[in-house]
Amino acid sequence: MQVPAHFEYQRATSVDHAISLLARYGPEARIVAGGHSLIPMMKLRLAQPEMLIDINDLDELGEIRVEVGDEGAELRIGAMTRHADLLGSAVAGEHYPMLHDAERMIADPLVRNRGTVGGSVCQADPSEDLSGAFTALRATAVIRGLDGERTVPVREFFTGPYQTVVGPAEILAELRVPLRPGGGSTYLKVDRRAGDWAVAAAAAALWLAPDGTVAEVGLGLTAVGAPDFTAVQAEEYLRGRPATEETFAEAGRIAAEHCSPVADQRGPVDYKRHLADELTVRALRRAAARARGGEA
Ligand SMILES: Cc1cc2nc3c(=O)[nH]c(=O)nc-3n(C[C@H](O)[C@H](O)[C@H](O)COP(=O)(O)OP(=O)(O)OC[C@H]3O[C@@H](n4cnc5c(N)ncnc54)[C@H](O)[C@@H]3O)c2cc1C
Structure with a gap:
């Protein structure tokens, strides 16, 4: 039986309380949200925090709502939003069906009932589905610390596998997705069996x-070693061009060219690169159909 090393535990009563605990206990303290990534890592002794700060009581981080801010209308998704709640959110699905496409394929109901949106992006696993989705949507991460709030584009949020810009005494509070009417979006994933981590996945949002x-x-790519989970060269190629099969095929080729997949138990490099190409094409095709008001 795998058991974690000894640790202390505190339950935060507010975001400010969580931040003050993080500051007090330093880099040996870790936030626990759904615990579906952190606890297995602790059991394997890949993570050995001395203090766990539980943020499950922070209802203020669990909301999904539309708000008009300085940047216009935004879909705001609290960090403690459970996967199941994002999947069940009519407002999220209405604006960005991509989020429902992605959530439907994350693990199983047990994981989706506990795991959180914030935990997913803070975990920064290269196979995390929401990282690709939020990248395609050009979301902004709202991070709170002792000095107040700062915002970071999701495209600058990940600093490497399992690493983000969130500092030791900071907490991810919210993700904000700009609302731009009239587009179509989707998320497509290839996994070895239902609910498994992605072999490869692609997200597309198209206007x-x-x-x-x-x-x-906006394009997002998961599990294929795409820089910042995206494909900026393919995005640049697409802008201003006709939304046709030929254009999408070339965008897929460009996206795959800039990926650096690694071979592992989920497949060899060539297969993953092929998936990056094919899934990009299919995601663009489906996003375009949705933008035209066709496919649901
Ligand atoms: C069997 C299984 C299958 C899975 N399959 C998939 C899959 O197919 N696709 C997929 O994308 N994911 C999958 N997951 C991962 C799942 O989505 C987890 O919910 C997610 O990785 C972590 O969310 P969590 O809330 O459990 O985070 P936790 O485990 O609580 O935390 C993860 C990390 O994020 C930090 N953290 C959490 N919240 C915050 C915050 N607000 N601010 C700062 N730091 C924070 C923690 O300190 C920790 O370092 C799977 C998990 C399991 C157990």
Whole structure:
């Protein structure tokens, strides 16, 4: 039986309380949200925090709502939103069906009932589905610390596998997704069996101009070693071009070219690169169909 090393435990009563505990106990303290990544790592002794700060009582971090801020209307998703709540959120699905596509394929109901949106992105596992989704949507992470609040584009949030810009005395409070009407979005994933981690996955959010060209696009790639979980060269190629099969095929090729997948038990490099290409094409095709009001 695997058991974690000895640790102390405190239950935070507010975000400020959690931050003050993090500051008091230093780098040996860790936030626990759903615990579905951290606790297994502690059991394997891959993580050995001396102090766990439980943020499960912080209802203020569990909301999904639309708000108009300095940057216009935004979908705001609290860090403690459970996967199941994002999957069940009508407002999230109405604006960005991609989020429901991704959530439907994350693990199983047991994990989705406990695991959180904030825990997923803070874990920064290269196979984490929401990292690719939020990258495609150009979300912004709201991080709170002793000095107040700062915002970081999700595209600058991940500093490496299992590493983010969140500091030792900081907490991810919220993800904000800009709302831009009229587009289509989707998330497509290949896994070895239902609920498994991705072999590869692609996210696309697409807005079309009246003449059928691509007005704006966001791409996200999961588990294929894409820099910052995205494919900026393919996005640049797409903008202003007709939203056709030929354009999407070239975008897929470009996206795959800039990936650096690693071979592991989920597949060899060539297979994953092929998936990055094919899934990008399929995601663009489906996002375009949704933008045209076709496919649900
Ligand atoms: C069997 C199984 C299958 C899974 N399959 C998938 C899958 O297919 N796709 C997928 O994407 N994920 C999958 N997951 C992961 C799942 O999505 C987890 O919920 C997620 O990785 C972590 O969320 P959590 O709330 O449990 O975080 P925790 O385990 O509590 O925390 C993870 C890390 O984030 C930090 N943290 C958490 N919240 C915050 C915060 N607000 N601010 C700062 N730091 C924070 C913690 O300190 C810790 O370092 C799977 C997990 C399991 C157990």
